[in-house]
Amino acid sequence: MSATKPYVRPMAGWWRRNPFFMRYMAREASAVFLAIYAVTLLVGVFRLSQGKAVYDAWLAALTSPLSIVFHLVALLAVCYHAYTWWKVMPKTLPMLHIGGRRIPETTLSAVGWAAWLAASVIVYALVRGL
């Protein structure tokens, strides 16, 4: 065993040195908010299975300032996830061609962003109308 300690490159704060890395870490951090949100919904399903009084208490808990602030931050984080997801999506696909010309990546991303908008409008209409 060597008497000298091996050099370990420090990791602390590496991503704060470059805006590109900061955007990368913001995107990765969105997963934390998405996970907490999914667990919130899971708790809601659990409360629903226990009856009306318990479910109503869960609904009331959602109106607390802490919950509202969390959901506002989660909304921003997951919007950033959705934006980056469709932005990167063309790079994960094989090259697509129409009439011998490659479809530009920006066009494919735009289709994704449009699908995001359409899905949001449909869900809102379903919740409002049904």
Place this chain on the structure above:
Amino acid sequence: MKRTNEPIFWSLFGAGGVLSALLGPILILITGIVVPTGTGLPPDAMAYPRVLALAQSWCGKAALLAVISLFLWHAMHRIYHSLHDLGIHAGAGAAAVCYGIALVATLATAYLLLIIGF
């Protein structure tokens, strides 16, 4: 070449990524902000009978299971791989915890939707 189970986890990550990139923001807006603050939707939008009816229908069960389960498979895969970026040398234990959370949540949701009935 050694076989890995990465394609399975990546597929779940991808499916959850697509679903949350389509529905994540609007669901958070509705259930976390619009309904609790009583702005923009009828006050009974998430009332007990309505949400119970949703959870008792096949379509509603499928939607709730897909959203909760795939959001978590996506998020836990991303969190697992981000541990490396934070200087945490994640091994099999971290993978078991991350994917275990997603698996337990999936099974719990399926079980709850089953006992809620039809």
